[in-house]
Amino acid sequence: MAAVTLQGIEKRYDAHQALSGIDLEVADGEFVALLGPSGCGKSTLLKIIAGLDAQSAGALHIGSRALHHERPSERNIAMVFQSYALYPHMSVYENLALPLAMRDLAAWQRLPLVGRFTPGYRRRRAAIDLRVREAARMLGLEPLLDRRPAQLSGGQKQRVAVGRALIRHPDVFLLDEPLSNLDAKLRGQMREEIVAVHARTGVTTIYVTHDQIEAMTMADRVALMMDGVIQQVAPPREIYADPVNLRVAGFIGSPPINALPARLEDARLAIGTRAITLPNAVAMSGSCICGIRPEALQIADADTALVAGRITRIEFLGAEAILSLEPDLPGLPVVQMRCHPEEIDHLATGDTISLTARPETLLLFNSDGARIRFQEAHASRDQPMPAFLPLRSEVHG
Numbered sequence: 284m285a286a287v288t289l290q291g292i293e294k295r296y297d298a299h300q301a302l303s304g305i306d307l308e309v310a311d312g313e314f315v316a317l318l319g320p321s322g323c324g325k326s327t328l329l330k331i332i333a334g335l336d337a338q339s340a341g342a343l344h345i346g347s348r349a350l351h352h353e354r355p356s357e358r359n360i361a362m363v364f365q366s367y368a369l370y371p372h373m374s375v376y377e378n379l380a381l382p383l384a385m386r387d388l389a390a391w392q393r394l395p396l397v398g399r400f401t402p403g404y405r406r407r408r409a410a411i412d413l414r415v416r417e418a419a420r421m422l423g424l425e426p427l428l429d430r431r432p433a434q435l436s437g438g439q440k441q442r443v444a445v446g447r448a449l450i451r452h453p454d455v456f457l458l459d460e461p462l463s464n465l466d467a468k469l470r471g472q473m474r475e476e477i478v479a480v481h482a483r484t485g486v487t488t489i490y491v492t493h494d495q496i497e498a499m500t501m502a503d504r505v506a507l508m509m510d511g512v513i514q515q516v517a518p519p520r521e522i523y524a525d526p527v528n529l530r531v532a533g534f535i536g537s538p539p540i541n542a543l544p545a546r547l548e549d550a551r552l553a554i555g556t557r558a559i560t561l562p563n564a565v566a567m568s569g570s571c572i573c574g575i576r577p578e579a580l581q582i583a584d585a586d587t588a589l590v591a592g593r594i595t596r597i598e599f600l601g602a603e604a605i606l607s608l609e610p611d612l613p614g615l616p617v618v619q620m621r622c623h624p625e626e627i628d629h630l631a632t633g634d635t636i637s638l639t640a641r642p643e644t645l646l647l648f649n650s651d652g653a654r655i656r657f658q659e660a661h662a663s664r665d666q667p668m669p670a671f672l673p674l675r676s677e678v679h680g
């Protein structure tokens with residue numbers, strides 16, 4: 284096992300810049316998810332780490348080894364692809380044993396019929412057998428060892444692919460969208476299994492996905508990529524609660540963060556015709572974007588609320604509900620609130636209500652999307668909800 288260090292990695296395909304200035308340190312034994320929309324460069328970066336593609340510039344280290352021209356087979360990295368890439372004519376046992384046979388048996392020992400009579404064959408085969416059975420036990424594949432891939436379900440194939448990748452005890456384990464061919468229920472189950480295998484083996488893992496739930500539930504840290512650039516690397520809770528820019532805030536979270544046009548003047552924040560004083564002064568004035576997570580909104584009195592409008596949709600999702608509100612002011616987008624279904628039991632589409640949020644839950648961004656930080660202390664939820672007041676009374680009051 285080993286840490287992975289990427290420094291200034293660039294990748295150009297002719298005129299197209301696929302990766303720019305990628306710096307990333309994955310600690311020994313850490314599980315990092317590379318998350319981002321389609322085409323952002325996740326797979327390209329993974330292929331560069333695996334040695335299947337070469338960077339145009341930058342350095343890559345595994346542990347203290349600088350990797351420049353090592354072939355994939357010399358890197359001691361294992362990779363699982365979306366397609367599983369199992370050998371269809373081989374049994375599960377043979378698929379699991381293959382990486383060890385290729386490494387531990389000489390070419391003449393792998394020959395059919397003749398190979399088994401060569402010196403050292405039986406000892407090496409016994410060692411391989413032990414490892415195959417150990418991997419099969421870890422992944423629940425023991426009853427399936429004689430089957431061919433065509434006789435397996437998607438989840439079972441996925442498990443064989445994971446087992447085959449880990450059987451050589453690699454330094455680094457790379458996975459490229461490994462669950463995208465599975466149905467939702469199986470994906471949930473395989474997420475847990477991969478996390479459990481990681482916990483048991485402790486192999487440094489880099490996991491590519493465009494699915495934020497996978498990234499957020501599985502990884503120690505999430506590296507969010509967009510347009511070939513890593514926007515932020517942080518533990519799941521932090522990347523959600525403390526995004527560095529509006530693109531990160533908008534990508535993470537479902538329903539997405541509400542982004543309302545606003546104006547700032549020192550500690551005063553105005554949204555539409557309402558304003559509130561923030562807990563701390565902000566070192567900027569002018570137009571900004573106010574980000575409000577759907578769960579930060581709550582129903583409030585019309586006199587003190589942030590926004591009023593008409594309910595356009597209510598979705599009941601079991602344990603929670605999503606309410607969409609069309610603000611009664613032009614220029615403000617539809618706002619979504621996430622809450623407990625009981626809180627909105629009495630409401631229906633077409634009703635008029637008012638919503639508000641605590642100032643310390645607001646995320647502010649400048650017009651370029653960069654985060655503007657203002658809060659130092661977090662107020663308690665038990666304290667009374669601060670009021671948004673009509674703009675004129677805020678200004679003069």
Ligand SMILES: Nc1ncnc2c1ncn2[C@@H]1O[C@H](COP(=O)(O)OP(=O)(O)OP(=O)(O)O)[C@@H](O)[C@H]1O
Pocket residue numbers: 296299301319320321322323324325326327328493
């Ligand atoms: N061999 C290539 N030649 C030219 N352009 C390429 C090549 N491989 C990838 N690209 C481009 O580089 C960019 C990044 O591709 P990459 O496959 O890394 O994205 P991704 O984030 O993994 O997307 P997806 O989630 O859809 O797989 C894309 O714009 C893609 O079209």
